[in-house]
Amino acid sequence: MSLEHARYDRNAELLERAFRELLVERGVVSDAAVDAGVEFMYTRTPALGARVVARAWFDPGFKARLLEDGSAAVGELGIEVRSLKLVVVENTPMLHNLIVCTLCSCYPRMLLGLPPDWYKSLEYRSRAIREPRAVLAEFGLHLPAGMTVRVHDSTADMRYLVLPMRPEETDSLSEAECAMLVTRDAMIGVARVDSLKNVL
Template sequence: MPHDHDHDHGHDHGHDHHGLSPSGHPYRPDDDTALSRFQIMEIALREILIEKGITTAAEIMAQVERMDARSPALGARVVARAWVDPAFKARLMVDGSAACRELGIEVDALKLVVVENTAEVHNVVVCTLCSCYPRNLLGLPPDWYKTRAYRSRVVREPRAVLAEFGTRLPGDMRVQVHDSTADMRYLVLPARPAGTEGWTEDRLAALVGRDAMIGVALAGVPEGAPPA
């Protein structure tokens, strides 16, 4: 063990180094918990499928890498296009998945519903039952999205939760929470920040963060722009 040391050198300076690192900080316990039943089942099933030649480790790794390659940048491209192209936006609102495919974004089985923030309505997305999230468009969800605290509180006191994210809304704006309880997945189309007239899509996309597309934040305000 790295912090075992020779106790023969005489501790005569009045405190105990036991359990401390060489620099005097306490060690944190290892965060190794036993595998859960479902983790064991997943490993067992995966190994059997590979043993029987139904799939290969390389195929599984390729699929993991395919999902890992998805990131909020895909969603930001969709939002930026919707901001500059009203006809695209209209199609996006009717069938979000088809509109993503128009941009060459393959969302597989994702059934996307796009909800638009306006001067009257602010949208925020949750999955109270588990952790449904538009992964094929935004990548893996942030850890907080899956916590019991977020899932239970945002349907009960959305304004308090938004304020904790630094998002304070005008009192006359309606907050609309979307609970992804079944087959649909949700993307918030944030309001386009003021002061971005004439910007290119790439430049606009850089203003669109993951949290804005979940609805706990707003799209970024460009530097030097007057407040909206």
């Protein structure tokens, strides 16, 4: 992190604290409500997204509903999504999807938790739309020339989740075991889901 960036973060922290204290002082929110909000965010982890992906691999009907209306389908699993408007995009042998938010850091937090720092970096945000193949190669994902790359810029009210391909040699695994293979990066689109033999 550059010195300039560090200074910026410090300013943002001070601004957040001043703003929050004012809101509490004026009775707009309570400290308890802020704490509850922070605690709720910590219950959101990529394991939720992984459950959704594994269910889609095992249940074609669920997968069809997930691609049609992401928020409604995720609700079926009893996962609280609040106001999330989810669009799920499917990777195939011919098509690879990649998610970015060029304007800020929009991210499906209800399903993946807080975004990684690189997702919020100016470098990822500007390069993912401009040279996605080069960015993916830097993540170790080299796509064949014949595969189409589809980048999704979450500029407004939708949030995106990549439905990765189910790796080979996972036929003997249960849905819960498959869910354990699904990583955050695979659901953003900067990685594939590794087959079991690469994980073990």
